Amino acid sequence: MAKVTRRERERQQHRREVLAAAQELFSRKxxxxxxxxxxxxxxxxxxxxLYKFFKDKKTLYRALILDTVQEFAQVLTTALKTRGTEVERLxxxxxxxxxxxVRHIPTARLYFAQTAGAKYVPTAGLDRDARAVCKGVLDALEAVFRAGIRKGLFLKTDPRMLVLGLEGVGNAFLDELIERPDDFSAETMAGMTKTIFFERIRLKAR
Amino acid sequence: MAKVTRRERERQQHRREVLAAAQELFSRKxxxxxxxxxxxxxxxxxxxxLYKFFKDKKTLYRALILDTVQEFAQVLTTALKTRGTEVERLxxxxxxxxxxxVRHIPTARLYFAQTAGAKYVPTAGLDRDARAVCKGVLDALEAVFRAGIRKGLFLKTDPRMLVLGLEGVGNAFLDELIERPDDFSAETMAGMTKTIFFERIRLKAR
DNA sequence: ACAAACCGTGAACCATAGTTCATAAGATAC
DNA sequence: GTATCTTATGAACTATGGTTCACGGTTTGT
Structure with a gap:
């Protein structure tokens, strides 16, 4: 008898189905x-x-958030670790x-709920380790800025400020993108973020 | 008998006390x-x-939000209408x-709850006219950008994008300021916003 | 001084939604 | 084929919190 029986496989499948339903609803409402x-x-x-899979509602939510956040964090930190100058990596x-x-809008909403909107979301405080994962991404980002500053690529400032700033612009655009996906493309949004953050908005000197 | 009797004055005072209590709690939780x-x-x-003053919980919340948002919007649009170049006005x-x-942190949280975080706040949809007021500020902001673009002060882009970007950076810093008021001053935050948005972050050309 | 109007009270009421559990249905093992 | 163990069920239980209302105290007007 294989260690992973049909029973167990189906059970896990059912668990995932519950998580999928929960994801759709939690992210929307x-x-x-x-x-x-x-x-x-x-x-x-x-x-x-539901209570066979999760002790209670909080636990279900936490499991969902953790999954979501880990998946995203994984992809994002990988992107940050590619070769190239600091600017290119950013x-x-x-x-x-x-x-x-854009590809995973409900997931994105939940990710936002944990990062940007966390303070205004009544579930703040349920998260703990999800928060740690998010912080990991921000730390990686900070490291890139720090390196860039050292090399004289960026303004000599507190790198935390730069992280805040980049996340601020980026999330603002992404939020727009998620809410009105037909108005703008992901490329436009990414382009605007880069323009604002790395190029000049203002054309003339004072 | 004056039109405004003692009774009425005290009633209004009590109403305000309720609103103050509600503000503190709603903004925090x-x-x-x-x-x-x-x-x-x-x-x-x-x-x-409480039910002598407000029909129900939603009404109380709405009244609070509307007060808050109107007060802030008033100050912000005034600031935008001062004399000077578009850059100076921004x-x-x-x-x-x-x-x-910084001066009105609980109020600020509520304002955020209506603007930035609105989608992740379960009360989205209660607001209607509060939302209209917020939109007024954004429209005024857009008008300034539009004028700036026309004069060749800013990059020739969709002014809505610039609004999104500015609010994004600005709110990110303000959020940090509200959460950790001792780490940074309002001036530092405003300065960083201006630097990112109007100056160059990146020093070297590619 | 009396009545009417008003204000504030908080226990009781009710709706909602999280959680439990006895039971049924189905799968697995022998 | 029967016994056993697992999984799924949903009605019932419970907790929470919004809302109501009959009442007592106080101010206002005559």
């Missing part, structure tokens, strides 16, 4: 406005079944992020 | 996680009393906003 009954209905299970980060977000 | 009982306790009234906007936000 947030933690408090999504009920276990809704998740159950969407996943085509009874409420009680540009790759921006493009990758834009691409990733 | 959000709509869903704040109970009427808590608001009542903090305002030193009985639950029933700079004044940035400084004013930073100053306003």
């Amino acid at each position: 947030g933690f408090d406005r999504t009920s276990m009954a809704e998740i159950a209905e969407r996943a085509e299970f009874a409420v009680g079944t 540009e790759r980060y921006i493009e990758t992020k834009a691409d990733l977000f | 959000g709509f869903d996680r704040t109970s009427m009982a808590e608001i009542a306790e903090r305002a030193e009234f009985a639950v029933g009393t 700079e004044r906007y940035i400084e004013t906003k930073a100053d306003l936000f």
